[in-house]
Amino acid sequence: MQFEVTEEYLEKISSAIKLNDIKSLEKQLKKLHPADIAGILNELDLVNGKKLFNFLEDKIAADSLIEMEEEKREHFLASLTSEQIADQIDHLPSDEAADVIGELPDHVQDEVLRHIEKDDAEQASDIVDLLKYEEGTAGALMEKELVRVNVNHTVWECVREMRRQAEKVENIYAIYVVDDNDKLVGHLSLKKLLTTSLRTKILEVLNPNIISVKTDTLSEEVANIIKKYDFVVLPVIDNLGRLVGRITVDDVVDVMSEEATEDAQKMGGMEALEESYMSTSYFQMIKKRSGWLVILFIGESFTATAMSFFENSISKAVVLALFVPLIISSGGNTGSQASSLVIRALALGEVSIKEWWRIASREIWVGLSLGIILGCIGFLRVAVWSAFVDVYGPHWVSVGITVGITLVSVVLWGNLMGSLFPLILKRMGWDPAVASAPFVATMVDVTGLIIYFSVAAIMLRGILL
Amino acid sequence: MQFEVTEEYLEKISSAIKLNDIKSLEKQLKKLHPADIAGILNELDLVNGKKLFNFLEDKIAADSLIEMEEEKREHFLASLTSEQIADQIDHLPSDEAADVIGELPDHVQDEVLRHIEKDDAEQASDIVDLLKYEEGTAGALMEKELVRVNVNHTVWECVREMRRQAEKVENIYAIYVVDDNDKLVGHLSLKKLLTTSLRTKILEVLNPNIISVKTDTLSEEVANIIKKYDFVVLPVIDNLGRLVGRITVDDVVDVMSEEATEDAQKMGGMEALEESYMSTSYFQMIKKRSGWLVILFIGESFTATAMSFFENSISKAVVLALFVPLIISSGGNTGSQASSLVIRALALGEVSIKEWWRIASREIWVGLSLGIILGCIGFLRVAVWSAFVDVYGPHWVSVGITVGITLVSVVLWGNLMGSLFPLILKRMGWDPAVASAPFVATMVDVTGLIIYFSVAAIMLRGILL
Numbered sequence: 001m002q003f004e005v006t007e008e009y010l011e012k013i014s015s016a017i018k019l020n021d022i023k024s025l026e027k028q029l030k031k032l033h034p035a036d037i038a039g040i041l042n043e044l045d046l047v048n049g050k051k052l053f054n055f056l057e058d059k060i061a062a063d064s065l066i067e068m069e070e071e072k073r074e075h076f077l078a079s080l081t082s083e084q085i086a087d088q089i090d091h092l093p094s095d096e097a098a099d100v101i102g103e104l105p106d107h108v109q110d111e112v113l114r115h116i117e118k119d120d121a122e123q124a125s126d127i128v129d130l131l132k133y134e135e136g137t138a139g140a141l142m143e144k145e146l147v148r149v150n151v152n153h154t155v156w157e158c159v160r161e162m163r164r165q166a167e168k169v170e171n172i173y174a175i176y177v178v179d180d181n182d183k184l185v186g187h188l189s190l191k192k193l194l195t196t197s198l199r200t201k202i203l204e205v206l207n208p209n210i211i212s213v214k215t216d217t218l219s220e221e222v223a224n225i226i227k228k229y230d231f232v233v234l235p236v237i238d239n240l241g242r243l244v245g246r247i248t249v250d251d252v253v254d255v256m257s258e259e260a261t262e263d264a265q266k267m268g269g270m271e272a273l274e275e276s277y278m279s280t281s282y283f284q285m286i287k288k289r290s291g292w293l294v295i296l297f298i299g300e301s302f303t304a305t306a307m308s309f310f311e312n313s314i315s316k317a318v319v320l321a322l323f324v325p326l327i328i329s330s331g332g333n334t335g336s337q338a339s340s341l342v343i344r345a346l347a348l349g350e351v352s353i354k355e356w357w358r359i360a361s362r363e364i365w366v367g368l369s370l371g372i373i374l375g376c377i378g379f380l381r382v383a384v385w386s387a388f389v390d391v392y393g394p395h396w397v398s399v400g401i402t403v404g405i406t407l408v409s410v411v412l413w414g415n416l417m418g419s420l421f422p423l424i425l426k427r428m429g430w431d432p433a434v435a436s437a438p439f440v441a442t443m444v445d446v447t448g449l450i451i452y453f454s455v456a457a458i459m460l461r462g463i464l465l
Numbered sequence: 466m467q468f469e470v471t472e473e474y475l476e477k478i479s480s481a482i483k484l485n486d487i488k489s490l491e492k493q494l495k496k497l498h499p500a501d502i503a504g505i506l507n508e509l510d511l512v513n514g515k516k517l518f519n520f521l522e523d524k525i526a527a528d529s530l531i532e533m534e535e536e537k538r539e540h541f542l543a544s545l546t547s548e549q550i551a552d553q554i555d556h557l558p559s560d561e562a563a564d565v566i567g568e569l570p571d572h573v574q575d576e577v578l579r580h581i582e583k584d585d586a587e588q589a590s591d592i593v594d595l596l597k598y599e600e601g602t603a604g605a606l607m608e609k610e611l612v613r614v615n616v617n618h619t620v621w622e623c624v625r626e627m628r629r630q631a632e633k634v635e636n637i638y639a640i641y642v643v644d645d646n647d648k649l650v651g652h653l654s655l656k657k658l659l660t661t662s663l664r665t666k667i668l669e670v671l672n673p674n675i676i677s678v679k680t681d682t683l684s685e686e687v688a689n690i691i692k693k694y695d696f697v698v699l700p701v702i703d704n705l706g707r708l709v710g711r712i713t714v715d716d717v718v719d720v721m722s723e724e725a726t727e728d729a730q731k732m733g734g735m736e737a738l739e740e741s742y743m744s745t746s747y748f749q750m751i752k753k754r755s756g757w758l759v760i761l762f763i764g765e766s767f768t769a770t771a772m773s774f775f776e777n778s779i780s781k782a783v784v785l786a787l788f789v790p791l792i793i794s795s796g797g798n799t800g801s802q803a804s805s806l807v808i809r810a811l812a813l814g815e816v817s818i819k820e821w822w823r824i825a826s827r828e829i830w831v832g833l834s835l836g837i838i839l840g841c842i843g844f845l846r847v848a849v850w851s852a853f854v855d856v857y858g859p860h861w862v863s864v865g866i867t868v869g870i871t872l873v874s875v876v877l878w879g880n881l882m883g884s885l886f887p888l889i890l891k892r893m894g895w896d897p898a899v900a901s902a903p904f905v906a907t908m909v910d911v912t913g914l915i916i917y918f919s920v921a922a923i924m925l926r927g928i929l930l
Contacts, residue, residue, distance in 0.1 A: 031674050035694050171697070209496050227722060229500050230715035232636070232697055249714050250695035253721070257692060260725035261809050267732065268805020268902060269798050277810035282827070286834050289802050296798050297839050301846055303790035308856050314786050318779050321786040325768035325793055325910050333734050333761050333903040337754050340733020344726050345742035362747070369751050374762055381766055391773050437733060437902035438798040445790050 332441030367415030797906030803883030832880030
């Protein structure tokens, strides 16, 4: 029932295109969803892609276009005239039309819009309107197509109006009720509409409890609202409360998935990719990854500086150097756990930065407990090894205690840094996901070393140092 | 327009409950969505919660129940009799009813089901049916309520049938067409139904292109299909192709969000939490975090073993110890980037394990490039420092080259480990997200040290060693 673009299938299609075998193409494509046709278009070269595209019905061609990978689509659109692009966009809902136009170079945008205006002035004005909203806000996500009825009308007028508007609206989902100033005052379910006498006033049957967002609400919050209330559609209002658009759940599903991917990549210690993993070019990949790697490298190179201050201690007690990786990584690992927890809780709206003290006081205890667990294991590691091999010398107890105490402190410290960094970043208006595992680890490594050698200086004074 | 459970609001509600002030309660609650009432119920204590609950309309009470936090709901349900629970569940769609019943202790499950059976045998049988599907599959996600019509009927019969079934189905979305054996053969849009003559046969107007999933399709794949095709609803069939249920997008939105959270936590180097961050208890938190921390600690403690083999080199050239954190963290950071990229690409279905060679050959070049960038910076770090401070001794060029060559190798190695580990884990049937940044870093640390001291042994022989 599902479909995957296999190589055989691609060959079949390619040869049908080359042979101009319309019958075979028709048979192959008839059963496919535009998203699948887009998958084929992504794989074909430009010449064959264009042939296939011209063969498709207008509506299906437009829907396939919007489902293509961004880079391929840009490439594809660049080979069409402004008029051809306008013809395609005419078949798309306003939000998707605005997305496609937004990707075009400025002068092409104007030409395409002029072509659309000739054919459908309302669509052109809707698109221009949508283009002005900032990316990442409800305004940029919404579509203008929706069914709106006036609160003072009767059900009969409403049904007539609905039939008229329904032509432009692919899926109705909900009927929005506005007053004479176009302010959103409620909604009406299709079920209700169909079971009410035609003479009833809308005012008497509308549901005034309606949740909406403003055009400048952030997409992340839009996603959280749709998720919380299990909505399929959400109305968008302007600052005066006037109904300006609606956001459907499919757009939000895409936002959620993109945001989870971006967060995962940032949390892995790199810039988020703009394309999918496989379609990101080699140079793009190096660019997105090397920036953070170099920053982390420079940050981490302070460990060399920090350690050089303790070079004397190390030369006296080489045994201290052996535990450096173990100690700093324990702090980093704990910090990585804490930052992942807090970043995700912030993204879901489970915690807010105002609660920083609640988070910190909780994480102090958690960090202390985890530190004690690792500290004990660390001491045991030294003790057990010393029982068999003379690797830590006669003062293994002091070495073990030094390692144990350091682990407790470093883990506690790493945990606190990991949980508070995302909050600090958010407070500064940054993306908390930047507090990646490598980022937190780097911060903890330098301080961890200072803690380690300071504990050692106290514990091993007169013994090894 | 939105609502947040503030402390003032909670106090208002609590005092209204205590005073039995029904008028005030009615006014407060009338405007609230069940998801918001659930937010209030989560915060109230059991006694007040029960009072509030009894005050709600049956349907709203049931919808609020399903939106409560799992732990609170369990607590709440434990205070109700089986009959009271059954009364609530009667108002829920089958999938939510099954979710609630699934959380109950076994003996209570049976009692509740018997009560439901008395009232509505079909609902009871639907729930029993849903309970048998494994968690994480389409069967466990789907609801039994849907509108199905026979392909041999006319549009008129279909409309009549639809009206009858619509009572049980909260949102219709789509009409599914089955044959005499109940096999899914197509679907019909509401629009089509309303614009077709009543005498037309369904066979003539149905759309036979329908994408469905099987009961054992994994939720992750269900989410990917719904996302790819922008569906609001997706039919579920059994192995004989018979229509058994449907999955709505709101359930998938929850699945996606939960999976992103679980992945983020696993990628942070811990077990995924079962509850939200704030409602996870202290002991639960320690349990979920300490397991991996201890495993990573034990893995990382091999660095101490590895370094003890090179203790002699370190005592001869303490300068080598200074670069240990810098070198191993560079390998770990690169590995963390690579694993985040591949884990996320696997989750989105952008890459499959069959493509491991394509991924590896790509990452070899990326790793080499990143390694050369960091290697050069590493060498420069040593060179520039040596120009000002005599920290690396007269042989700083050799030390610099050792550090540079090691960085190239360790970064290349870390990158390869990070990109291939998730694929290996997936191949073994594990969750690729387990290849967390700390996990990859630990693997790379031990090998990175061996690479470092081996390069040093070759480069610095006769000079420092």
